[in-house]
Amino acid sequence: MGKKKKEVDDRFKKFGTVSFTSxxxxxxxxxxxxxxxxxxxxxxxxxxxFFPPRADCYQCLTSNMEWIEVSGTGKLVSYSKLEFAPxxxxxxxxxxxxxxxxxxxxxxxxxADGVPEEEIAVGMDMKTVANELPNGQLxxxxxxx
Amino acid sequence: MGKVxxxxxxxxxxxxxxxxxxxxxxxxxxxxCMQDAAITTKDIDASIICSAPEYxxxxxxxxxxxxxxxxxxxxxxxxxxxxxxxxxxxxxxxSLVKSGLHDVVAVIGFQKMSEISSAESQERMGRGADIQWxxxxxxxxxxxxxxxxxxxxxxxxxxxxxxxxxRVKAATYGQINxxxxxxxxxxxxxxxxxxxxxxxxxxxxxxxxxxCANADGSSCVIVANEEKAKAFCKKxxxxxxxxxxxxxxxxxxxxxxxxxxxxxxxxEQAYRMAGVTAKDIDVAEVHDCFTIAEMMAYENLGxxxxxxxxxxxxxxxxxxxxxxxxxxxxxxxxxGHPIGATGGSQIRTIVLQLRxxxxxxxxxxxxxxxxxxxxxxxxxxxxxxxxx
Ligand SMILES: [Zn+2]
Numbered sequence: 001m002g003k004k005k006k007e008v009d010d011r012f013k014k015f016g017t018v019s020f021t022s023x024x025x026x027x028x029x030x031x032x033x034x035x036x037x038x039x040x041x042x043x044x045x046x047x048x049x050f051f052p053p054r055a056d057c058y059q060c061l062t063s064n065m066e067w068i069e070v071s072g073t074g075k076l077v078s079y080s081k082l083e084f085a086p087x088x089x090x091x092x093x094x095x096x097x098x099x100x101x102x103x104x105x106x107x108x109x110x111x112a113d114g115v116p117e118e119e120i121a122v123g124m125d126m127k128t129v130a131n132e133l134p135n136g137q138l139x140x141x142x143x144x145x
Numbered sequence: 146m147g148k149v150x151x152x153x154x155x156x157x158x159x160x161x162x163x164x165x166x167x168x169x170x171x172x173x174x175x176x177x178c179m180q181d182a183a184i185t186t187k188d189i190d191a192s193i194i195c196s197a198p199e200y201x202x203x204x205x206x207x208x209x210x211x212x213x214x215x216x217x218x219x220x221x222x223x224x225x226x227x228x229x230x231x232x233x234x235x236x237x238x239x240s241l242v243k244s245g246l247h248d249v250v251a252v253i254g255f256q257k258m259s260e261i262s263s264a265e266s267q268e269r270m271g272r273g274a275d276i277q278w279x280x281x282x283x284x285x286x287x288x289x290x291x292x293x294x295x296x297x298x299x300x301x302x303x304x305x306x307x308x309x310x311x312r313v314k315a316a317t318y319g320q321i322n323x324x325x326x327x328x329x330x331x332x333x334x335x336x337x338x339x340x341x342x343x344x345x346x347x348x349x350x351x352x353x354x355x356x357c358a359n360a361d362g363s364s365c366v367i368v369a370n371e372e373k374a375k376a377f378c379k380k381x382x383x384x385x386x387x388x389x390x391x392x393x394x395x396x397x398x399x400x401x402x403x404x405x406x407x408x409x410x411x412x413e414q415a416y417r418m419a420g421v422t423a424k425d426i427d428v429a430e431v432h433d434c435f436t437i438a439e440m441m442a443y444e445n446l447g448x449x450x451x452x453x454x455x456x457x458x459x460x461x462x463x464x465x466x467x468x469x470x471x472x473x474x475x476x477x478x479x480x481g482h483p484i485g486a487t488g489g490s491q492i493r494t495i496v497l498q499l500r501x502x503x504x505x506x507x508x509x510x511x512x513x514x515x516x517x518x519x520x521x522x523x524x525x526x527x528x529x530x531x532x533x
Binding site: 017019078079080086092 | 264267268272275276278279280281283284285287288289291292294295296299345346347348349350395396397402
């Protein structure tokens with residue numbers, strides 16, 4: 001009683017329409033998103049780049065990571081437009097999930113709502129942009145480069 | 146060390162809304178298997194219970210089942226690798242028997258998908274991927290497989306019509322399989338008929354007709370060492386080759402989007418262990434949770450070259466009378482896909498085929514059969530090769 005409650009760093013609950021994770025060692029990803037930046041992580045020991053970002057390198061067994069920005073353009077590997085959604089995502093319909101290949105790494109996300117489907121083609125160049133959702137949550141989306 | 150054989154197979158009917166509890170559901174598949182094997186529960190040294198636990202209210206179902214099926218005090222445990230759980234169960238049973246630790250092991254698969262409400266099921270569907278990085282975008286199983294379909298179409302010119310042909314084939318055999326949940330025919334024309342539910346888009350380019358049927362069901366496979374198999378069984382079916390692989394759960398961790406690496410790798414391992422090639426396979430069960438999954442399986446298992454899977458279905462080579470009959474029991478598409486029970490049901494089909502006991506679905510005199518069972522969106526892959 002009367003004890004000060006320990007502060008929980010649950011920033012990750014802001015990620016996506018519905019987040020299923022709140023506590024992670026890569027919570028700074030959310031701070032970068034708030035500043036409009038989408039970040040990957042890079043192992044300072046071996047140079048491996050990770051997307052999605054991670055706290056630990058399985059190759060070096062170290063946790064010596066730095067943040068690098070997802071920049072430039074990636075090629076659209078594939079996408080799918082959903083007509084049904086899991087619970088909690090119905091208001092977003094229809095939306096398209098997609099994968100971009102940046103060469104050193106790939107990024108999974110959504111295609112921006114404004115991109116007409118007839119303009120989407122596998123192989124096209126797209127860029128990854130931080131995005132605020134109508135419910136105040138944060139994610140990132142792919143726009144035509 | 147001798148061979149390892151399958152001496153009994155069974156499954157429940159695959160149905161929507163099983164009118165009983167999960168232990169009663171498991172009993173149905175177990176009973177058919179025990180009658181097939183003609184042994185007693187005393188002859189079974191251990192049981193492996195295979196399922197995806199997120200659909201169960203019962204915690205640790207293994208103990209409950211073992212008691213209900215008369216398999217106590219023998220050891221029992223739970224095994225999970227999503228939709229490939231009971232193929233992983235077969236692999237585990239093989240090693241328990243091959244090591245000499247046990248003589249006879251029962252692999253029991255089950256899923257009562259209707260155990261939870263459809264809203265709960267929808268919610269779990271959203272968590273079927275990498276929950277930290279991908280589920281927050283609103284992902285679903287059909288949409289992931291749809292991305293593979295789109296990539297396959299872009300690379301090889303495969304069309305939605307090619308995929309529809311796979312569903313038409315599945316429904317051909319679902320109609321004659323009394324265990325199937327979907328017993329109706331599906332025509333190619335339904336896919337372009339706006340009045341038919343088959344044509345409704347789910348996740349582009351996949352339509353309702355491209356997706357398998359959820360179902361409740363159970364399966365059972367009994368595995369024995371060579372001595373016991375010969376003593377108990379007139380027509381044991383031998384486990385000739387086993388392969389298994391895994392990959393990144395999230396798509397950025399993968400490099401191939403026109404096929405499943407886990408299927409390629411598990412297939413290569415199983416072929417090598419069995420000392421056979423794709424050409425030697427007389428009948429196959431592949432994991433057609435979606436039509437594109439069967440198309441990729443043709444190519445990943447070497448039945449067709451990459452990109453040429455569509456020729457196989459167009460020329461009907463995967464029909465019962467073709468050069469490589471695939472899913473002539475209706476597959477997951479029509480027979481249904483009760484996750485943990487699926488692999489055991491596939492194994493049952495191949496065992497019945499090799500024994501010449503597949504009835505109307507029987508292909509002509511097969512000697513070697515293959516089971517391809519995938520967990521998640523190509524996350525886990527198991528390939529098992531069986532022979533007379
Ligand atoms: Zn490293």
